[in-house]
Amino acid sequence: xxxxxxxxxxxxxxxxxxxxxxxxxxxxxxxxxxxxxxxxxxxxxxxxxxxxxxxxxxxxxxxxxxxxxxxxxxxxxxxxxxxxxxxxxxxxxxxxxxxxxxxxxxxxxxxxxxxxxxxxxxxxxxxxxxxxxxxxxxxxxxxxxxxxxxxxxxxxxxxxxxxxx
Amino acid sequence: xxxxxxxxxxxxxxxxxxxxxxxxxxxxxxxxxxxxxxxxxxxxxxxxxxxxxxxxxxxxxxxxxxxxxxxxxxxxxxxxxxxxxxxxxxxxxxxxxxxxxxxxxxxxxxxxxxxxxxxxxxxxxxxxxxxxxxxxxxxxxxxxxxxxxxxxxxxxxxxxxxxxxxxxxxxxxxxxxxxxxxxxxxxxxxxxxxxxxxxxxxxxxxxxxxxxxxxxxxxxxxxxxxxxxxxxxxxxxxxxxxxxxxxxxxxxxxxxxxxxxxxxxxxxxxxxxxxxxxxxxxxxxxxxxxxxxxxxxxxxxxxxxxxxxxxxxxxxxxxxxxxxxxxxxxxxxxxxxxxxxxxxxxxxxxxxxxxxxxxxxxxxxxxxxxxxxxxxxxxxxxxxxxxxxxx
Numbered sequence: 001x002x003x004x005x006x007x008x009x010x011x012x013x014x015x016x017x018x019x020x021x022x023x024x025x026x027x028x029x030x031x032x033x034x035x036x037x038x039x040x041x042x043x044x045x046x047x048x049x050x051x052x053x054x055x056x057x058x059x060x061x062x063x064x065x066x067x068x069x070x071x072x073x074x075x076x077x078x079x080x081x082x083x084x085x086x087x088x089x090x091x092x093x094x095x096x097x098x099x100x101x102x103x104x105x106x107x108x109x110x111x112x113x114x115x116x117x118x119x120x121x122x123x124x125x126x127x128x129x130x131x132x133x134x135x136x137x138x139x140x141x142x143x144x145x146x147x148x149x150x151x152x153x154x155x156x157x158x159x160x161x162x163x164x165x
Numbered sequence: 166x167x168x169x170x171x172x173x174x175x176x177x178x179x180x181x182x183x184x185x186x187x188x189x190x191x192x193x194x195x196x197x198x199x200x201x202x203x204x205x206x207x208x209x210x211x212x213x214x215x216x217x218x219x220x221x222x223x224x225x226x227x228x229x230x231x232x233x234x235x236x237x238x239x240x241x242x243x244x245x246x247x248x249x250x251x252x253x254x255x256x257x258x259x260x261x262x263x264x265x266x267x268x269x270x271x272x273x274x275x276x277x278x279x280x281x282x283x284x285x286x287x288x289x290x291x292x293x294x295x296x297x298x299x300x301x302x303x304x305x306x307x308x309x310x311x312x313x314x315x316x317x318x319x320x321x322x323x324x325x326x327x328x329x330x331x332x333x334x335x336x337x338x339x340x341x342x343x344x345x346x347x348x349x350x351x352x353x354x355x356x357x358x359x360x361x362x363x364x365x366x367x368x369x370x371x372x373x374x375x376x377x378x379x380x381x382x383x384x385x386x387x388x389x390x391x392x393x394x395x396x397x398x399x400x401x402x403x404x405x406x407x408x409x410x411x412x413x414x415x416x417x418x419x420x421x422x423x424x425x426x427x428x429x430x431x432x433x434x435x436x437x438x439x440x441x442x443x444x445x446x447x448x449x450x451x452x453x454x455x456x457x458x459x460x461x462x463x464x465x466x467x468x469x470x471x472x473x474x475x476x477x478x479x480x481x482x483x484x485x486x487x488x489x490x491x492x493x494x495x496x497x498x499x500x501x502x503x504x505x506x507x508x509x510x511x512x513x514x515x516x517x518x519x520x521x522x523x524x525x526x527x528x529x530x531x532x533x534x535x536x537x538x539x540x541x542x543x544x545x546x547x548x549x550x551x552x553x554x555x556x
Contacts, residue, residue, distance in 0.1 A: 104188050111196060120203075123196075127203035135216045142188045144217050156221070160211045160323070 008035070009044045010059070012052040017044065020059055023066035029114030049112060054105045061094060061118050095125045099141060189219070198223055205231040205331075207320055214323065228328040228439075232317050233448075234335055318432050328441040330433070337451025338422040344368060346501065347415055350453045350531040351423035354463035356470070356481050360423060360509040361531035363540060364415050371498030397546035399489045412487065412505050413551075419452065420509070425477035426454045427469065434464055472556065481511040485551040488543040495538050506543040512552065 007019045008031070025031040031045065047055060068087050097103050107122035130138055139146060148156065189197060201223060204210055207230050213220045317332060341347050344367045351360040403409055426445045434440065440461050445454040456464070470479040486508045493504040508528045529541045 100188065104191055107196070108191060123200045124203045126200045127205075130200075130213060131204055131206055131209045133209075133212070135212050138212070138216050144187055144189065144220075146216070147218050148215070148221075153215070156215050160214050 010055065011044050011046045012050055012055040013048050014052045016052040016055075018055060018059055020062065021066065023070060024059065024062040027062040027065055027115050027117070029116070031113065047109075047113065050109045051105070054102065054109050057094075057097070057102065057106055058109050058113065058115070058118065062115065064090060064094075065117055091121055095121060099129065100143075194219075194223060198226055201227045202229045205229055207232045211320070211323070225323055225325045227324060228326055230321065230324060230327050230330050232320060232330070232332045234317060234333060236335060318436070321433060321437065324437070326439050327437050328439055330437070330440060330442070331444045331446065334445070334447040337447045337449040338425070339418050339451060347419070348451055348532060348536060349419035349423060350455065351420075351427075352455050352457075352460065353423070353427045353478070354456070354460035355467040356478060357420070357424070357427075357483075357509070357511060358460065359527060360420060360507075361528050361540070362416055362419050362505075362507040362509070363532060363536055364412065364503075364505045364507075365493075365501035366411070366503030367501075369500040369502065371500075399547065399549055400491065403489060408489075408503065412489075412507065415505070416485065416507050416509070416553075417556075420480050421477060422452055423454055424472065424480050425475075426452070427478045428471065428476055430454075430456075431464070431469065434461055438465070480556050481513065482555045483509050483553040484512045485509045485553060487549045487551060488546050489549070490543060490546060493539060493542060495535050495542075497535050497538075499535060501539060504539060504543060506540055508544075 007021055008025050009017050009019055010025075010031075011017050020031075022035060025035060034045065050058065065087075068083070072083070095103075097106065103122065103125060107119065107126065110119035110122055129141060133141070135146075138144065146153075192200075197219075201210065201213065204213070204227075210224050210227060210230065214224045215221070321327065321330075339347060346363070346365040346368050348364070349360060349362045352358040430443065430445060434443065434456075441458045443456045443461060446452070471477070472479045488506045490504045491502065493501045495501065506528070508525070525544045528544055529537065531537075532540055
């Protein structure tokens with residue numbers, strides 16, 4: 001049995017290597033599986049579809065949440081309201097990313113690595129971007145094409161009682 | 166670390182001339198659906214329906230929907246003083262007026278709640294609150310004159326797989342005097358399963374310099390000494406000074422409001438068989454009607470009995486337990502005066518159920534904080550039992 005691992009190395013699709021503490025890595029179900037499986041001795045974990053830029057963000061999230069969990073445990077279990085709120089604020093700031101570049105990449109990275117908190121956060125961020133916007137605005141933000149025929153538009157517009165714009 | 170840093174922009178991101186790539190393209194339908202499930206608001210989802218074909222095909226599969234009802238219909242379409250809630254129409258509100266006089270403001274004709282699509286006679290959004298319905302979009306911009314409203318039933322027709330549905334009325338139905346606290350929570354199957362009501366004749370919030378020491382007397386705002394003023398029982402004055410009568414009125418009003426809501430949900434429940442959980446609440450947080458999967462199924466199998474002459478479900482014969490404290494100080498410093506908790510169950514249920522008087526867990530968990538704390542404190546006191554006939 002090897003000595004306890006304290007850090008693991010993850011390798012981005014660009015070939016860059018990053019160290020992660022075990023606590024941070026455990027935020028990812030995928031990495032957690034690997035870490036807890038004794039038959040695997042981990043040296044470097046390649047994460048093929050995640051670029052360096054995104055991986056850096058993901059690691060940042062994992063580390064922050066791992067630290068928060070450790071602090072909570074040290075305080076005897078319950079996170080105080082203010083601490084929870086502070087974490088929420090941090091999360092909100094963290095997700096202020098460029099939609100085109102990063103948001104979807106982070107969402108998919110979180111999905112791939114099975115980081116529930118980050119995944120929910122990213123999904124909610126996208127959902128919040130959609131809420132309150134007109135269809136036209138939604139299309140603009142996400143570069144979507146309006147692929148309805150004019151007749152369909154007419155019919156749907158009446159059905160859903162909203163304009164296409 | 167790495168000795169060479171690749172040129173990230175060209176490696177990872179598309180060339181500038183194809184920067185118009187559809188961002189959602191990368192997401193499989195299952196993930197997109199998860200995003201939609203976090204939107205909730207039915208109007209936003211309606212807008213998604215017209216964004217693109219893909220969105221249009223996925224929205225009906227959304228499981229989690231929140232319907233915010235915009236405004237309240239009155240029977241009288243030509244009503245112009247819509248903002249005033251003095252309009253009372255229909256047998257429902259008349260019942261109130263007769264029985265309770267000025268204590269409870271007449272309810273709007275809740276029967277119109279799930280009515281057919283109506284076109285408001287006014288042209289601008291400012292004359293809203295003439296329909297209890299989900300309002301149209303963008304406040305009529307570009308529409309051919311008039312604001313159109315859809316009933317919640319209609320709006321939900323687009324969805325086939327709703328599991329969690331939450332409907333929010335714009336306000337609580339019960340008009341209560343300022344300062345009075347009244348909250349109810351009711352669970353229904355085909356009929357009332359249980360109901361918990363929390364009330365207080367007044368609520369005193371802690372001042373900025375409130376002392377935490379409970380022994381200091383004198384200050385009228387707080388430092389209520391819960392333990393020492395009584396032995397947990399209800400003072401005689403409660404029965405003689407109108408206290409009990411007022412609580413009965415609160416109870417009946419709450420039950421009427423709850424049963425009316427239940428009645429109106431029938432079409433939605435019968436149409437959406439995938440529902441796991443249905444909550445009908447209001448923006449004031451006054452009343453919550455809740456139905457879980459079993460209860461929903463029960464209603465589909467065994468239709469409700471309607472109360473004659475009014476559009477609400479018949480309330481069965483009831484056993485009620487009432488707890489009262491002249492003064493109750495909550496952990497956050499708020500003081501409830503004349504605090505009352507009423508726990509209601511059908512008589513039939515109580516007599517056959519094994520768990521009896523001792524089981525109050527469903528009572529203390531009926532409300533979120535800080536009211537949950539009030540409930541937990543009140544149930545420890547002495548109980549007063551009431552029975553009520555079906556109505």
